Amino acid sequence: MPLHVLRPSPLVEQATEHLREQITGGTWPVGTKIPGETTLAASLGVGRSTVREALRALAGAGLVRARQGAGVFVIASEPAEDWSAQLRRAAVGDVYEVRMLIEVEAARLAARRRTDDDAAALAEALAGRRAASEADDAAFVDADIALHAAVVAAAHNPVLSALFTEFVPTLRRGLIDMLELLALRSGDPGHGDAGHAALVDAVVRGDGEAAGRTLREELEETLARLRSL
Structure with missing residues (x-):
């Protein structure tokens, strides 16, 4: 599932949704290290700060987890139920x-x-x-x-x-x-x-x-x- 350049607003919500689709759609299976912030920012056409906020939202949903010095990894294929x-x-x-x-x-x-x-x-x-x-x-x-x-x-x-x-x-x-x-x-x-x-x-x-x-x-x-x- 290819990434798409995003519309100007709301960038964080759009970025979160597009990255979520990569995970729930199986592009990035559980255990996968996702691309770095610079790569994601370039693919989505947004700044690194927007990508960082989107990753925080995905972490809050229980989909990804950052590992010190290693990157961000997918830990679940579906969001945790609130x-x-x-x-x-x-x-x-x-x-x-x-x-x-x-x-x-x-x-x-x-x-x-x-x-x-x-x-x-x-x-x-x-x-x-x-x-x-x-x-x-x-x-x-x-x-x-x-x-x-x-x-x-x-x-x-x-x-x-x-x-x-x-x-x-x-x-x-x-x-x-x-x-x-x-x-x-x-x-x-x-x-x-x-x-x-x-x-x-x-x-x-x-x-x-x-x-x-x-x-x-x-x-x-x-x-x-x-x-x-």
């Missing part, structure tokens, strides 16, 4: 197990770190969940997730918040399916209200052990239901 893609394919029960590991600790941290603003946000989120008891399952799940997100936010750890956000699409889909299939709200529109109220109370009081224990019990019960679907 985290978001893995979550989209994952079973909701598996995602829920990881959610438990993260969110229970987040609840403990939230109890120690919560501010007055966090306490107000938690009270508002709990009220929103209660108000959503009159809504459909999708709106109720959204309100439930918003409450859990408020707990995670009160831990004041941006990494925990980012991880929780990544889980949300898979969790939302699974929870809606669970409510619909098991008809959990048919006799209890605010399903789980007491447990969520206890969670908020524990965080606001600063009782980390109670917050973690309450949340674990709630999540374990939900996970058991998800596993039964």
Whole structure:
């Protein structure tokens, strides 16, 4: 597969795509040392800095790796699947197990770190969940997730918040399916209200052990239901 001189913009993206094609198309098999920056730059009609950025992108995708003093070698024929893609394919029960590991600790941290603003946000989120008891399952799940997100936010750890956000699409889909299939709200529109109220109370009081224990019990019960679907 021959290389082609590139259009002026966006050069890095174009260079990355053309080099990726050489790898995924088999021109440069796994184990192959790819041409040097000067050669690639001349072939593509770009500067060496553009080639360097393209190679960094390919390394980030798990396709190439630089070896000190030896050059850049192909280490895979297909890009590594990113985290978001893995979550989209994952079973909701598996995602829920990881959610438990993260969110229970987040609840403990939230109890120690919560501010007055966090306490107000938690009270508002709990009220929103209660108000959503009159809504459909999708709106109720959204309100439930918003409450859990408020707990995670009160831990004041941006990494925990980012991880929780990544889980949300898979969790939302699974929870809606669970409510619909098991008809959990048919006799209890605010399903789980007491447990969520206890969670908020524990965080606001600063009782980390109670917050973690309450949340674990709630999540374990939900996970058991998800596993039964």
